Amino acid sequence: MKYSIGEFSKLTNLGIHTLRYYEQEHLITPERDSGNRRCYTDQDIAWIDFIKRLKDTGMPIKEIRKYAELRAEGDSTLSERMEMLISHRKVLNEQIKQLREHMRKLDEKIDFYRRENSEKIQLKLKK
Amino acid sequence: MKYSIGEFSKLTNLGIHTLRYYEQEHLITPERDSGNRRCYTDQDIAWIDFIKRLKDTGMPIKEIRKYAELRAEGDSTLSERMEMLISHRKVLNEQIKQLREHMRKLDEKIDFYRRENSEKIQLKLKK
DNA sequence: TCTTGACATAGAGTTTACTCTACATTGTAT
DNA sequence: ATACAATGTAGAGTAAACTCTATGTCAAGA
Numbered sequence: 001m002k003y004s005i006g007e008f009s010k011l012t013n014l015g016i017h018t019l020r021y022y023e024q025e026h027l028i029t030p031e032r033d034s035g036n037r038r039c040y041t042d043q044d045i046a047w048i049d050f051i052k053r054l055k056d057t058g059m060p061i062k063e064i065r066k067y068a069e070l071r072a073e074g075d076s077t078l079s080e081r082m083e084m085l086i087s088h089r090k091v092l093n094e095q096i097k098q099l100r101e102h103m104r105k106l107d108e109k110i111d112f113y114r115r116e117n118s119e120k121i122q123l124k125l126k127k
Numbered sequence: 128m129k130y131s132i133g134e135f136s137k138l139t140n141l142g143i144h145t146l147r148y149y150e151q152e153h154l155i156t157p158e159r160d161s162g163n164r165r166c167y168t169d170q171d172i173a174w175i176d177f178i179k180r181l182k183d184t185g186m187p188i189k190e191i192r193k194y195a196e197l198r199a200e201g202d203s204t205l206s207e208r209m210e211m212l213i214s215h216r217k218v219l220n221e222q223i224k225q226l227r228e229h230m231r232k233l234d235e236k237i238d239f240y241r242r243e244n245s246e247k248i249q250l251k252l253k254k
Numbered sequence: 255t256c257t258t259g260a261c262a263t264a265g266a267g268t269t270t271a272c273t274c275t276a277c278a279t280t281g282t283a284t
Numbered sequence: 285a286t287a288c289a290a291t292g293t294a295g296a297g298t299a300a301a302c303t304c305t306a307t308g309t310c311a312a313g314a
Contacts, residue, residue: 018272018273035291036280037291053233061271081240088233093230096230100223103223106180110213142302164260164310187300256313257313258312259312261309263309264305266305268303268304269300271298275296277294279290279291279293281291283286284287
């Protein structure tokens, strides 16, 4: 199937402006029809999903762009792309570890508050 | 112990400019000495650590500011602050879940590449 | 006393990632 | 044929979170 930018925008939940911006940044390069309109494909949906994933895990547009450009070059860049993913995997792993630590500390703080609060309540009851 | 902004900057790894910016945004309000210089304390170090944690977990400055202002009001806001933390805890939990899912998908992709690559190698060997 | 370095404020500049505006063109329904 | 909604490009505007610059003050060492 082929999609106009409007349809594709709905399918991906990315604004039309954002899609054009991504094109400008070389993240995605849809074909054009006879009237110069963008034609997005089903593969493009999967590709945008992947871009979103990279974004959600903190990869800046510039680096996603590097990946996208390698991808556009074809199979000869497969191993280079794999290296990028493996190195990104490490980053992701670190992030998860960090968040767990943050969660732990947050729980400590919540516990502390709970204790503080119940002490305050004890005091109020004594009064 | 009391610290000048320069010392405090080193202790917290936040630039002097950033510290002044945080003050402007009401995240932290150090005392001033006779000559109007900022005096940071050891508590301030712990407080900045906590601010960093909130930032690292995606809380925007404006919301941290709300928390900081409640904190400055004292004990009467304890339960309100606790509510904020508990609700932030949920966000954090969601984040961790999301990242795990991203990791899973990333691993799938890496696996896929590995297979692609080995096929390519097989083809080369046959040639 | 003079100079230098850390600090002060006010405000401008930067980066990232959008988001919007203005204006031209095109495909489609009436 | 015409109106109008979707699309096109170019470029301006926005928001967040810094980051830097200009200019001034002041305390301490040479």
